[in-house]
Amino acid sequence: MKTILITGGVRGIGRSIALKFKQKGFRVCAVYSRDEENANSLAALGVEVYKADVSKEDEVASLFKKIGRVDVLVNNAGISLIKQIQDISYEEYERVMSVNMGGAFLCSREAARSMIDKRNGLIVNISSVWGEVGGSCESVYSASKAALLGFTKALAKELGWSGVRVNSVSPGVIDTPMNAHFSVEDIQAIKEEIPMGRLGTGEDVARAVEYLYENDYVTGADIPVNGGFSIV
Numbered sequence: 001m002k003t004i005l006i007t008g009g010v011r012g013i014g015r016s017i018a019l020k021f022k023q024k025g026f027r028v029c030a031v032y033s034r035d036e037e038n039a040n041s042l043a044a045l046g047v048e049v050y051k052a053d054v055s056k057e058d059e060v061a062s063l064f065k066k067i068g069r070v071d072v073l074v075n076n077a078g079i080s081l082i083k084q085i086q087d088i089s090y091e092e093y094e095r096v097m098s099v100n101m102g103g104a105f106l107c108s109r110e111a112a113r114s115m116i117d118k119r120n121g122l123i124v125n126i127s128s129v130w131g132e133v134g135g136s137c138e139s140v141y142s143a144s145k146a147a148l149l150g151f152t153k154a155l156a157k158e159l160g161w162s163g164v165r166v167n168s169v170s171p172g173v174i175d176t177p178m179n180a181h182f183s184v185e186d187i188q189a190i191k192e193e194i195p196m197g198r199l200g201t202g203e204d205v206a207r208a209v210e211y212l213y214e215n216d217y218v219t220g221a222d223i224p225v226n227g228g229f230s231i232v
């Protein structure tokens with residue numbers, strides 16, 4: 001049985017990816033740092049849940065010791081920060097970078113060791129449309145997501161020889177708890193900017209991850225899942 005590890009896998013986009021791969025017969029391991037309620041409800045569906053902060057080197061190391069070798073790693077855990085630059089503290093900057101980019105680095109480093117030994121494996125980084133085009137009042141979040149795109153391409157080149165593939169998915173605006181703070185009016189205004197006229201779903205993103213798993217000649221690629229939001 002193949003193992004998939006999804007960081008931030010207990011709610012939102014990560015949960016949709018977890019359920020998609022559960023259906024495909026995988027051993028599914030989902031990581032969270034605080035959200036016990038969603039962790040418990042996902043565990044009840046047969047998914048293994050693990051508590052770890054992906055920005056902490058020691059916690060990531062012991063996480064991989066508990067889980068063992070993984071065939072697919074999805075670096076999905078992420079936090080947003082919507083603020084003007086003059087109001088962002090250095091501590092906030094470091095937190096966003098250390099979760100969004102640092103977590104992907106730490107988990108990829110652990111996973112890559114055994115993937116290289118086995119000459120097989122897939123890493124998928126969940127970036128964002130803001131990593132591609134930049135989001136106003138989200139400079140640090142956008143930078144963390146742009147870093148993930150560079151990391152993806154560089155690592156794909158570095159690991160190609162070993163059969164380990166590295167790709168990213170860049171969602172647009174997806175209907176998850178991360179966007180729960182938007183008012184009805186905000187959501188309407190966002191929809192008007194999306195050519196397809198609707199927000200995305202976790203399932204839309206999960207299907208892109210599934211494609212990257214199924215097609216074993218794709219590496220270093222980014223799949224935008226955004227209803228046309230980033231078309232220029």
Ligand code: NDP
Pocket residue numbers: 007008009010011012013014031032033034035036052053054055076077078079080099126127128129170171172173174175176177178179
């Ligand atoms: P949610 O806030 O709904 O879920 C985020 C998940 O990440 C939660 O399970 C959360 O669990 C986990 N998480 C956060 N910090 C950590 C941490 N330090 N260690 C371990 N787990 C952590 O977000 P979404 O599902 O909306 O987003 C998922 C990914 O997709 C993120 O990377 C986000 O940036 C990206 N994305 C989302 C978009 C959207 O519109 N929703 C658009 C583009 C990209 P816990 O609370 O327990 O820590």
